[in-house]
Amino acid sequence: MASSTPSRSFELSTMFEQAAAQFRGLDTRQPGQWPMLPKLASWLALAAAVVALGWFAVLSSKSDELEAERAKEPGLKQDFRGKLTQAVNLPELRKQKQQVEEYVTQLEKQLPGKAEMDALLSDINQAGIGRGLQFELFRPGSVAVKDYYAELPISIRVAGRYHDVGAFAADVANLSRIVTLHDLSITSPTKEAGGSLAMEATARTYRYLDTSELEAQAKQKRAAAGAKKP
Secondary structure (H helix, E strand, O other): OOOHHHHHHHHHHHHHHHHHHHOOOOOOOOHHHOOHHHHHHHHHHHHHHHHHHHHHHHHHHHHHHHHHHHHHHHHHHHHHHHHHHHHHOHHHHHHHHHHHHHHHHHHHHOOOOHHHHHHHHHHHHHHHHHOOOEEEEEEEOOOEEOOOEEEEEEEEEEEEOHHHHHHHHHHHHOOOOOEEEEEEEEEOOOOOOOOOEEEEEEEEEEEEOOHHHHHHHHHHHHHHHHHHOO
16 A cells, blocks of 8 residues: 555656646647647637636626616606605595596586577676666677687676666676676766766677587698698
């Protein structure tokens, strides 16, 4: 047993010496003539270098992607906070939406339809007569069609006592339909008029558009949009 240990050491020493000898005196200009061991070592080194470069390229690409995702983080957090706030306030927002819808419905009920305009004009006339006023002028003008409603101006001139004229203006404002008075002008009483005031104004009332008017309006908008296209 004692003689085998020096023999093995000698064999290993010989192998290392032979391997080292293959790396001595290598001609770098003719690597094809190198012994097998240097060739294998160079191939392994080259393969390791290629793998390292590829790994570095992958890591660099992933690093860029990571930085891009990190750059998105503040915006995503802000968006999340906004959505969270909306979610927390959702019941209150729904309540407000319902209130707005109810208010719009209430306003729509105050707008007469096309067929109800004659009754509304009669209500305005009756409001003046009920206060003992004398109508010197009651002339509906041309209907002005807006986006969602139509407006009808009415030129009026009434004569009567001061308090009756004021009460008439209040009655018109309190009609179930929306009526507004514009361009008010009050003339002082004269002896010829028997002490009566004369009030001139433009009463504006509003109605919603019927189906045919809405369709005609939509058709006009489409035609106008088509005319603008080159």
